[in-house]
Amino acid sequence: MQIVIIGSGNVAYHMAKAFSLKGIPLAQIFGRNENELKKIAEELNLPYSTERLKDADLYIICVSDHSVEEVSKMITKKNCLVAHTSGSLPKEILSGEYRKASFYPLQTFSKSKDLEYEKIPFFIETENKEDQKLLSDLASVVSKNVMESTHEKRKYIHLTAVFACNFVNHLFSRAKEISDSQEIPFDYFLPLIDETVQKIYEIEPKMAQTGPAVRNDVRILQLHEQLLKDESLEIYKTMNHSIQKMYEL
Amino acid sequence: MQIVIIGSGNVAYHMAKAFSLKGIPLAQIFGRNENELKKIAEELNLPYSTERLKDADLYIICVSDHSVEEVSKMITKKNCLVAHTSGSLPKEILSGEYRKASFYPLQTFSKSKDLEYEKIPFFIETENKEDQKLLSDLASVVSKNVMESTHEKRKYIHLTAVFACNFVNHLFSRAKEISDSQEIPFDYFLPLIDETVQKIYEIEPKMAQTGPAVRNDVRILQLHEQLLKDESLEIYKTMNHSIQKMYEL
Numbered sequence: 001m002q003i004v005i006i007g008s009g010n011v012a013y014h015m016a017k018a019f020s021l022k023g024i025p026l027a028q029i030f031g032r033n034e035n036e037l038k039k040i041a042e043e044l045n046l047p048y049s050t051e052r053l054k055d056a057d058l059y060i061i062c063v064s065d066h067s068v069e070e071v072s073k074m075i076t077k078k079n080c081l082v083a084h085t086s087g088s089l090p091k092e093i094l095s096g097e098y099r100k101a102s103f104y105p106l107q108t109f110s111k112s113k114d115l116e117y118e119k120i121p122f123f124i125e126t127e128n129k130e131d132q133k134l135l136s137d138l139a140s141v142v143s144k145n146v147m148e149s150t151h152e153k154r155k156y157i158h159l160t161a162v163f164a165c166n167f168v169n170h171l172f173s174r175a176k177e178i179s180d181s182q183e184i185p186f187d188y189f190l191p192l193i194d195e196t197v198q199k200i201y202e203i204e205p206k207m208a209q210t211g212p213a214v215r216n217d218v219r220i221l222q223l224h225e226q227l228l229k230d231e232s233l234e235i236y237k238t239m240n241h242s243i244q245k246m247y248e249l
Numbered sequence: 250m251q252i253v254i255i256g257s258g259n260v261a262y263h264m265a266k267a268f269s270l271k272g273i274p275l276a277q278i279f280g281r282n283e284n285e286l287k288k289i290a291e292e293l294n295l296p297y298s299t300e301r302l303k304d305a306d307l308y309i310i311c312v313s314d315h316s317v318e319e320v321s322k323m324i325t326k327k328n329c330l331v332a333h334t335s336g337s338l339p340k341e342i343l344s345g346e347y348r349k350a351s352f353y354p355l356q357t358f359s360k361s362k363d364l365e366y367e368k369i370p371f372f373i374e375t376e377n378k379e380d381q382k383l384l385s386d387l388a389s390v391v392s393k394n395v396m397e398s399t400h401e402k403r404k405y406i407h408l409t410a411v412f413a414c415n416f417v418n419h420l421f422s423r424a425k426e427i428s429d430s431q432e433i434p435f436d437y438f439l440p441l442i443d444e445t446v447q448k449i450y451e452i453e454p455k456m457a458q459t460g461p462a463v464r465n466d467v468r469i470l471q472l473h474e475q476l477l478k479d480e481s482l483e484i485y486k487t488m489n490h491s492i493q494k495m496y497e498l
Contacts, residue, residue, distance in 0.1 A: 064464055064466065065469050088461075088469050106440075107440065108459050110457055112451070113451055116440075120440060155472070156427060156433060156476065157433055159473050161424075161438060163424035164421060165438075165445045166463075171413060171420070173455045173495060176453070178405060178409045181405070184406055189409060189410060189414075192356055200418070212337075212411065215313055239484065245479075245480050
């Protein structure tokens, strides 16, 4: 089976790397950004192109959601399978006469950070059982955690991930902004952050909540508001309001 | 040195346990809630009382911020050292003629969750060098990470911790609410959450940001808003706004 990966960003890089490490041959990595493409191709020893898309049996589109449709139109072949890796788009966004699929890896990808691919859950949706088996078998070479999923469910998986990952990381950014402003090393907070995550392996997050909002410690809440401004103050108020609503305080 | 711990909550329990595990004798654990107190005293084999506070050289007050002042008035002894464990209160909140101190462990404490005490940073503030040495030596038996800290700095340490821990845990609660509503096991998200934290050991959180807001993927942001309501929708909008401000999108 000839496989082409389209894209040169974080997902494309890790998808290509995950396959390469398991000895799954890739016919090509294709994209617009020659610089990035070249780096990936050289590291993983793959053919690449910014101009001529190779003939293949499977194309995996790893580009930003807003580019998926446009990129999918470049595939003019009919007898092939095309999958995108978006958490939120339906497979029908793919625009061509080929068979369509979604191949969604639930993880946060940065090029500079190595990953344990076998722990990544893959959610797959296809038009027929043969394609489901094909993509499941492929994902199973990389990961121990491969599942079927409808578009409806996948949307909510992605939304949950935005809260549990993207927003969590942004809280780390805002937290670091606060500690940096007082020349407090952010390293001090790493054991606390580790423990915050370790806890939810053992306790429901709702039961693990600590801090001034859940204690309804009005004096501290007011003090903190005086120390904050702009977006951090908005976050502070919104999060506390949500905590107090959840616990009916 | 006779040490008494005051309180029967999460911090009191772990403070008593950390000392007990290292063989530091505690003269008493004192508090209002007899049920909780009895459980701790029996587990750690300590004398306890809800009525008669023992004479001691050091009292460590481990109660909610809004109760610290009131509780501190119960200590009528003069020649002793009294420390509270609050992240936000000044040591001067302690109301008595004894020597005053702050003894702040930066961690999230739940009784049902074991902790590695040696990784917990302790921040100490006292009235004089002798007390500083006394409390630093004591904390150093438990932890490898003991520091001096002013009240001014400690306030910001606590505030940073609220963002990096309390709010992060609340995002997990709201995330789980979303996945529960669609019968999606929250376990699916644990590798993602682990990776979100692993990343900040290697990459600045600001550089590690992923997701639709930082990609300015308006279509996905609108789709997600349609799937949310109430507090989760408010969080969604506030966090995205803050992300877009940070990256000037």
